[in-house]
Amino acid sequence: xxxxxxxxxxxxxxxxxxxxxxxxxxxxxxxxxxxxxxxxxxxxxxxxxxxxxxxxxxxxxxxxxxxxxxxxxxxxxxxxxxxxxxxxxxxxxxxxxxxxxxxxxxxxxxxxxxxxxxxxxxxxxxxxxxxxxxxxxxxxxxxxxxxxxxxxxxxxxxxxxxxxxxxxxxxxxxxxxxxxxxxxxxxxxxxxxxxxxxxxxxxxxxxxxxxxxxxxxxxxxxxxxxxxxxxxxxxxxxxx
Amino acid sequence: xxxxxxxxxxxxxxxxxxxxxxxxxxxxxxxxxxxxxxxxxxxxxxxxxxxxxxxxxxxxxxxxxxxxxxxxxxxxxxxxxxxxxxxxxxxxxxxxxxxxxxxxxxxxxxxxxxxxxxxxxxxxxxxxxxxxxxxxxxxxxxxxxxxxxxxxxxxxxxxxxxxxxxxxxxxxxxxxxxxxxxxxxxxxxxxxxxxxxxxxxxxxxxxxxxxxxxxxxxxxxxxxxxxxxx
Numbered sequence: 001x002x003x004x005x006x007x008x009x010x011x012x013x014x015x016x017x018x019x020x021x022x023x024x025x026x027x028x029x030x031x032x033x034x035x036x037x038x039x040x041x042x043x044x045x046x047x048x049x050x051x052x053x054x055x056x057x058x059x060x061x062x063x064x065x066x067x068x069x070x071x072x073x074x075x076x077x078x079x080x081x082x083x084x085x086x087x088x089x090x091x092x093x094x095x096x097x098x099x100x101x102x103x104x105x106x107x108x109x110x111x112x113x114x115x116x117x118x119x120x121x122x123x124x125x126x127x128x129x130x131x132x133x134x135x136x137x138x139x140x141x142x143x144x145x146x147x148x149x150x151x152x153x154x155x156x157x158x159x160x161x162x163x164x165x166x167x168x169x170x171x172x173x174x175x176x177x178x179x180x181x182x183x184x185x186x187x188x189x190x191x192x193x194x195x196x197x198x199x200x201x202x203x204x205x206x207x208x209x210x211x212x213x214x215x216x217x218x219x220x221x222x223x224x225x226x227x228x229x230x231x232x233x234x235x236x237x238x239x240x
Numbered sequence: 241x242x243x244x245x246x247x248x249x250x251x252x253x254x255x256x257x258x259x260x261x262x263x264x265x266x267x268x269x270x271x272x273x274x275x276x277x278x279x280x281x282x283x284x285x286x287x288x289x290x291x292x293x294x295x296x297x298x299x300x301x302x303x304x305x306x307x308x309x310x311x312x313x314x315x316x317x318x319x320x321x322x323x324x325x326x327x328x329x330x331x332x333x334x335x336x337x338x339x340x341x342x343x344x345x346x347x348x349x350x351x352x353x354x355x356x357x358x359x360x361x362x363x364x365x366x367x368x369x370x371x372x373x374x375x376x377x378x379x380x381x382x383x384x385x386x387x388x389x390x391x392x393x394x395x396x397x398x399x400x401x402x403x404x405x406x407x408x409x410x411x412x413x414x415x416x417x418x419x420x421x422x423x424x425x426x427x428x429x430x431x432x433x434x435x436x437x438x439x440x441x442x443x444x445x446x447x448x449x450x451x452x453x454x455x456x457x458x459x460x461x462x463x464x465x466x467x468x469x470x
Contacts, residue, residue: 076410077410078413079444086441087437087438090438091438178308178309178310181311181312182311182414192311192312195315199319206320209316212312213304213312213316217308
């Protein structure tokens with residue numbers, strides 16, 4: 001094996017002029033985290049709405065929810081990313097399209113929207129499964145108490161459903177975080193992209209990728225630890 | 241918005257898109273799914289073996305793969321496979337590995353982690369009494385696995401394995417980062433050559449949607465059939 005290891009590479013200045021290679025990777029890490037968190041807000045909000053739509057007694061609401069989930073689940077993320085980034089500005093009215101293209105940090109906003117809508121379809125499936133796993137009696141009890149449909153969801157079904165689906169939601173959150181790396185194809189300088197450019201500049205392939213791997217594993221561990229704490233904090237006293 | 245939509249670009253590139261791109265995508269999906277299920281089953285058996293060291297090694301592999309983004313793993317193996325090849329063949333310099341071989345190794349090893357979790361659930365879904373009965377009949381561990389546990393586990397998990405294969409089919413589009421000519425790669429090459437991004441990417445999305453939607457509909461039908469038999 002004729003690979004020359006050089007772990008000191010991280011402390012050497014990066015060709016960008018400011019900071020070291022380590023700073024470069026950390027800047028990538030912060031873009032990864034920012035993208036993951038912002039897109040999660042959309043995914044969680046929109047996903048909950050779509051998930052609820054699929055459990056409502058209305059046929060139209062069901063159809064809308066199902067159509068959304070099928071559409072966003074059956075097209076690869078990379079293709080969706082390109083549609084948002086390359087196609088959307090072209091099909092918008094010219095002035096808006098040009099304005100969108102000239103936005104600073106356009107890859108970031110695009111990635112947030114794309115991942116938000118993509119992950120929403122997965123969150124919707126979890127929310128639906130959570131609501132459907134509740135005993136029928138809970139919905140009926142809500143109605144018997146004189147709650148409107150909205151109140152039944154707000155005070156009875158959703159608080160229970162979210163507690164049940166907390167573990168699968170955690171893995172959806174982690175998937176969303178990992179999926180941010182697909183945004184490197186539209187020029188977002190997130191962690192994987194930074195590791196890749198470090199490899200291109202310094203030729204230290206394995207150091208760069210090892211560092212990125214360790215950082216991803218660390219974020220995973222932090223998220224899992226956070227989810228465990230959250231689960232404990234929101235557990236119903238005296239529940240399972 | 242469709243006033244300057246040029247369908248002839250799509251028509252002209254159909255042979256290239258399907259003859260080269262889709263064939264690549266389907267070949268990669270089929271081979272990686274087969275390899276992934278075989279290796280994943282091995283990992284699941286290792287993880288359930290209870291042998292100290294073996295269990296932990298399988299768990300570490302699965303957890304590590306599942307915590308990394310596929311794009312990073314694709315890059316890892318793209319640079320690592322030549323060195324692994326050199327190590328296997330005892331060569332002094334990294335050997336040249338084709339991009340397809342590299343992608344195949346990547347997807348097989350990456351998806352194996354996901355298939356392993358499905359197979360683990362499948363093996364655990366077989367009642368303990370069955371392997372106990374097999375032992376009582378004098379079967380060895382391998383006989384029990386081959387003749388009793390795995391056929392049922394595979395059958396129970398077939399819908400999930402196929403769904404994961406659909407996910408794999410979608411994931412293969414990420415070989416784009418290695419500039420390979422899979423379906424998406426072919427679409428994007430035509431798109432950039434002719435400056436027809438809108439048409440080509442919309443068409444690619446449509447094709448992926450049609451294939452995945454049909455496939456998942458078939459899996460759902462299969463699922464109800466399997467459910468009736470059980």
